[in-house]
């Protein structure tokens with residue numbers, strides 16, 4: 001662990017040589033995991049991304065899931081994806097010293113020099129009195145999927161190594177990420193989403209620019225005005241502002 005990062009007290013750390021999906025594994029382990037816990041997989045055989053896409057998971061990149069047991073309503077729990085984005089950015093900046101290189105793409109990708117370097121997948125299941133929440137994070141540390149694997153028009157994947165020349169191990173990345181997440185979780189619990197929203201907007205990619213948001217079969221083009229207090233994307237269209245709760249965004 002770097003001398004800057006201290007592993008957070010009360011958070012368990014499990015490292016798995018190989019696993020199907022750290023999200024799936026964390027949710028399976030939830031009944032016997034009472035407190036917060038990180039599950040780091042050094043490779044995944046069935047890594048999954050948003051919108052049921054596979055997440056290629058060879059050795060060398062980061063595949064980690066933070067298991068929490070939140071009790072708020074689901075729409076509040078979901079806002080933790082912004083805490084995870086901000087924590088990821090902090091971890092990247094502490095490891096690289098390059099604050100200007102990282103930006104955040106709504107809803108929850110991290111971009112490095114404009115390419116996708118990390119993605120987040122939240123999954124949950126109900127339990128007595130609350131939820132088991134898996135905050136799954138994939139980071140292209142040493143390699144990125146081939147361009148041919150990416151949907152036309154999507155942000156191109158990049159790796160930390162390819163863009164910066166820095167080689168960071170998954171374990172070292174977790175050691176930077178875990179304390180960073182604890183700080184944003186505390187901000188969320190103590191000050192609400194407003195604290196996260198303000199910081200997220202500071203680092204938002206393409207804020208004030210024309211972007212496209214695809215929801216199902218509909219694609220809307222408008223100016224990315226802000227995100228609202230519920231985390232919705234606000235697009236200004238000729239008809240006025242539209243709040244979009246979930247979409248795939250294209251630049």
Ligand SMILES: O=C(O)CCCC[C@@H]1SC[C@@H]2NC(=O)N[C@@H]21
Pocket residue numbers: 020021022023024044046047048049050051053055062063064065109118119120121136137138139
């Ligand atoms: O589609 C995305 O951008 C989100 C990708 C999330 C991938 C991570 S890797 C660790 C965790 N386990 C999974 O199966 N998926 C997430």
